[in-house]
Amino acid sequence: MPTAPRPAHLAAPLPVPGPAPVPAHGLAVGPVAALDIGGTKIAGALVDAEGRLLARVQRPTPAREDAETVMAVVAEVLDALAGSPLWDSAGAVGIGSAGPVDAARGTVSPVNVPGWRDFPLVDRVRRLAGGRPVTLVGDGVAMTAAEHWLGAARGHADALCLVVSTGVGGGLVLGGRLHPGPTGNAGHIGHLSVDLDGAPCACGGRGCVERLAGGPHIARHALDGGWRPGPEGDASAAAVAEAARAGHPAALAAFERAARALAAGIAATAHLVEIDIAVVGGGVAGAGEVLFAPLRHHLADYATLAFARGLTVVPAATGTDAGLLGAAAATRATG
Incomplete structure (x- = not known):
């Protein structure tokens, strides 16, 4: 699958203390899976340590539907990523979600997805991802992480x-x-x-x-x-x-x-x-x-x-x- 265009300037890749193999220089060998969840779209990608999107998929968010209908689309996106030959090397899953989110509890209550209130997203994604560790942040924090890694910050x-x-x-x-x-x-x-x-x-x-x-x-x-x-x-x-x-x-x-x-x-x-x-x-x-x-x-x-x-x-x-x-x-x- 073609990779997405890269930002004009690249940062040094971030260290990965998680389960992916980490060589002596501290940079991850394998990609991580990423989910971007909002009221309009649910997107997923496998992202390598240099910020390349190696595989990606996107579906519309059924924002006005019940909780399980929305979760079914998340499952569909993850299933599509799991079809990539790189999936087995992905050591973790990151989620940036519209909020409010509660990373301590692993729950989300997006204002623009009313079917999800205190929805246990982290647990559900962890099970779908074969027990991989899952990190949840709000979408503003996700944008901040991106800008600090590869962008203007x-x-x-x-x-x-x-x-x-x-x-x-x-x-x-x-x-x-x-x-x-x-x-x-x-x-x-x-x-x-x-x-x-x-x-x-x-x-x-x-x-x-x-x-x-x-x-x-x-x-x-x-x-x-x-x-x-x-x-x-x-x-x-x-x-x-x-x-x-x-x-x-x-x-x-x-x-x-x-x-x-x-x-x-x-x-x-x-x-x-x-x-x-x-x-x-x-x-x-x-x-x-x-x-x-x-x-x-x-x-x-x-x-x-x-x-x-x-x-x-x-x-x-x-x-x-x-x-x-x-x-x-x-x-x-x-x-």
């Missing part, structure tokens, strides 16, 4: 990586190591409150970063300001970004508001744990400078302490394969 000891899409997630690298936290959710910047009197968030808080910078909220703010979608009726954040590039004031204001919320959350993280880079990916980041220009501007207003002033913000580099690469990298990083 490569070489940085302390980083925050964000996924800005329908929601806003994230993950942390501290002291040169992925820091998923006890449940696999550390770095979830989307639910930092940046407006104490702000609108209620689905999480139960108020004025969360996600409530201001998530794609649907960007679109809603633009609509409230007088922007209207074109003849196709596309009221997405991508359509708002196109209007902002054309100079529409309500579209520009919506991205300005989102950028300010992200800047406040990033600065708060920098002041708390001394990151030196923030990597922003996800669909909303595809807006480019419509988002990044005001984000950098507002970051200068919020990251005011001396140790945070050098903080840089850059786009993510691992693209649509981030979930799979990150699930594999999390397995290698956490063993």
Whole structure:
């Protein structure tokens, strides 16, 4: 099967303390299996120690179906990977899942897959994978692992990586190591409150970063300001970004508001744990400078302490394969 295009710059492969054979230089010989589970797709791949996707498969997520129907698709993806001649050499399985996840218990409760509530995903996957060890992290942590391994955070000891899409997630690298936290959710910047009197968030808080910078909220703010979608009726954040590039004031204001919320959350993280880079990916980041220009501007207003002033913000580099690469990298990083 053809391999996926590699990122433009490669990191040294991560050490694998797990069961795959480890030679003297500390790098894994065999691949690991990776699962990327979200509300739209369930993808799987065998990923080698240099980040090559040696085999891959993808199926639509039956997100509105019952728990066992969704699990049957996970089983189908794993079964397809098991058909590869490389499967026997895969020493572990990594899962990056939409959340919330609880890595300590091995359960997932994705907001966008209502049939899964406290679903014992790790146990079920372990059984399907012949008892191989399974590592579970949230999708924001998976993206962080990918960016630290092969992407824009490569070489940085302390980083925050964000996924800005329908929601806003994230993950942390501290002291040169992925820091998923006890449940696999550390770095979830989307639910930092940046407006104490702000609108209620689905999480139960108020004025969360996600409530201001998530794609649907960007679109809603633009609509409230007088922007209207074109003849196709596309009221997405991508359509708002196109209007902002054309100079529409309500579209520009919506991205300005989102950028300010992200800047406040990033600065708060920098002041708390001394990151030196923030990597922003996800669909909303595809807006480019419509988002990044005001984000950098507002970051200068919020990251005011001396140790945070050098903080840089850059786009993510691992693209649509981030979930799979990150699930594999999390397995290698956490063993």
